[in-house]
Amino acid sequence: MSDVTIFAPSPTLTVTVEEHGGEPDIHLHAGGQGVWQARMLLRLGASVTMCCSLTGEIGRMLRHLLEDEGFTVVGVDRPGKGSAYVHDRRGGERRIIAETEGEPLARHDLDELYGVALREGLASGIAILSGPAGDETLPADTYRRLSADLRKGGATVVADLAGKRLAAALEGGVDVLKVSHEELADDGLTTDDTAEQLLRAMRELRRRGAGVVIVSRSSEPLLMLDGEGFVEVAAPRMEVADTRGAGDSLTAGVAAGIARGEPVREAIVTGAAAGALNVTRHGLGTGDPEAIALLRESVAVREIVDDSAAGVDQSVTGHVSPDGLAALADPEEER
Known part of the structure; x- marks a missing residue:
């Protein structure tokens, strides 16, 4: 039994061409949202089970890569195109050579994947619901059913989703929801990125079924809403090598803290530090755990006044140490 189970419907085989010593340097890895989350969880000392579909020859390669990284892989093997x-990154920017989202899951494959995800998620007690590689991989309603069934069985559900999959998971109910401010705008929940708009959207997401709502804002401090109200969490701004994967590292850090028994207001500090460090690296979902632990000490947390016009400038400002964060949380709101 692993500490955390990740529902990752369709991991991606990534081939990246870089340059080293004037020669092409080719890297082959498993990738995708769930993989990046799993990778950071492993760095933070949590064991991980990945529930995923493994399609064709790409799937066979992915299984070996995932197991070599130390994940427990519970996969649905099927024929087809994965x-x-x-990508070619020799010029400093990513240039797409070829991409494929793979084939949608057939009904029987989806039933099998659902069953193993439910079983492993209940065994772990904590499950992260991550998105697929393509919109057509599986029906969005899968997330409603899975989140509802996991919570009925007593598991804590962490969702990192957007669009129809986000709406479906909310209908089923989630304990922790992470979403970006861009995704809120894309879903029509905000018309701009002002604090007033974001806080209003977060209240709406909590009303619709999220126990805790976390909104990332690129290089700006992230926002969180729980049963106690709003907080702003500011991590140090690091020099950026690659921003991709930072949000997934944030989600993984929060899940790792919850797996250790931390209140969400303490786990969010680890998440913020993990996300901040990830941007300094080209490897997505990676980072030195000792560096993350040190960065935690530089994460500033402040409460925000909860009223209909609340903005960042109305906040009650102050640095809260990780040891003092638990006192801010309501234990009955942690699930």
């Missing part, structure tokens, strides 16, 4: 991409 998710993969080839």
Whole structure:
């Protein structure tokens, strides 16, 4: 039994071409949202089970890569074309050579994947619901059913989703929801990125079924809403090598803290530090755990006044140490 189970419907085989010593340097890895989350969880000392579909020859390669990284892989093996991409980064920016989202899950494959995800999620007690490689991989309603069934069985559900999959998971109910401010705008929940708009959207998401709502804002401090109200969490701004995967590292850090028994207001500090460190690296979902632990000490947390016009400038400002964060949380709101 692992500490955390990740529902990752379609991991991606990634081939990246870089340059080293004037020669092409080719890297082959497993990738995708769930993989990046799993990778950071492992760095933070949590064991991980990945529930995923493994399609065709790409799937066979992915299984070996995932197991070599130390994940427990519970996969549905099926024929067909899997998710993969080839990127050329020798010029400093990613240039797409080829990409495929893979084929949608057939009904029987989806039933099998659902069953193993439910079983492993209940065994772990904590499950992260992550998105697929393509919109057509599986029906969005899968997330409603899975979140509802996991919570009925006593598991804590962490969702990192957007669009129809986000709406479906909310209908089923989630304990912790992470979403970006861009995704809120894309879903029509905000018309701009002002604090007033974001806080209003967060209240709406909590009303619709999220126990805790976390909104990332690129390089700006993230926002969180729980049963006690709003907080703003500011991590140090690091020099950026690659921003991709930072949000997934944030989600993983929060899940790792919850797996250790931390209140969400303490776990969010680890998440913020993990996300901040991830941008300094080209490897997505990676980071030195000792560096993350040190960065935690530089994460500033402040409460925000909860009223209809609340903005960042109305906050009650102050640095709260990780040891003092638990006192801010309502234990009955942690689930």
